[in-house]
Amino acid sequence: MKPDPESHPALALDETTHQRVRLGILAVLAETAECTFPALREQLELTDGNLSRHLKILEEAGLVELRKTFEDRRPRTWLKLTKQGRKSLRSQLELMEKLVARLDSTMEKE
Amino acid sequence: MKPDPESHPALALDETTHQRVRLGILAVLAETAECTFPALREQLELTDGNLSRHLKILEEAGLVELRKTFEDRRPRTWLKLTKQGRKSLRSQLELMEKLVARLDSTMEKE
Structure with missing residues (x-):
């Protein structure tokens, strides 16, 4: 049996927002007004390097904004x-919903 | 404002099934009894090398099975x-649903 010849919804997933760590970053940031680097790092159990790398990708895509301040000279x-970023996260959620709905109906049939 | 200190559902996402191409492979295979390599490659618009690489990861994780046949000596x-593989895909779908539900309720509040 050949699969559906129409374009599969999985193809529409964007690597920028779908990637596991970046989706986590966007998700945590959607739940808070603003978050410090260490708070985000702990919430997602990441290393400094890993968080920085993914933040750079999200910043370059215009999805996340960095702001530097000084507190007690630090x-x-x-x-x-x-x-x-909010718009892209919404699209990502809609795609995930679509994919889940499609697969739920397929997998129930068995 | 600090984010929720409890473990975030995004942390539970498994890279083996969440990765965009591999999720696509699992999704297409969930919709068909069995599928040839070229049919899968075309459905997901991949190159031979890219599909092989991801299939190897899925095969090693025990999620996908390969079977070789000969047709007209080819x-x-x-x-x-x-x-x-079916079980892992189900877990992945459940996690995606959970994440979507959590973010939908957060993002609606704004």
């Missing part, structure tokens, strides 16, 4: 979703 | 989900 990095 | 590779 630098502090704050992160938040941009409008585009 | 070798043919058939692919299907294993029982474990």
Whole structure:
């Protein structure tokens, strides 16, 4: 049996938002107004390097905004979703929903 | 505002099944009894090398089974989900649903 010849919804998933760590970052940031780098790192159980690497990709895509402040003379990095980041996360959630709905109906039939 | 200190559902996502191409492979295979290598490659718009690489990871994780046949003396590779593959895909779908539900309720509040 050949699969459906139409374009599969999995193809529409965007690696920028779908990648596991980046989806986690976007998800945590969607749940908070603004978050510090260490708080995000702990929430997602990441290393500094790994978080930085993924934040750079999200920042370059315009999905996340970095803001630097000083507190007691120590630098502090704050992160938040941009409008585009929120929009992209929404699209990602819609695609995930679509994929789950499609597979749920397929897998129930068995 | 600090994010929720409890473990985030995004942390539970398994890279083996969540990765975009592999999720696509599992999704297509869930929709068909068995599928040839070229049919899968076309359905997901992949190159031979990319599909092989991801199939190897899925096969080593016990999620996908390969079967080789000959048709008109030409070798043919058939692919299907294993029982474990179906189970892992189900877990992945449940996690995606959980994440979508959590974020939908957060993002609606704004």
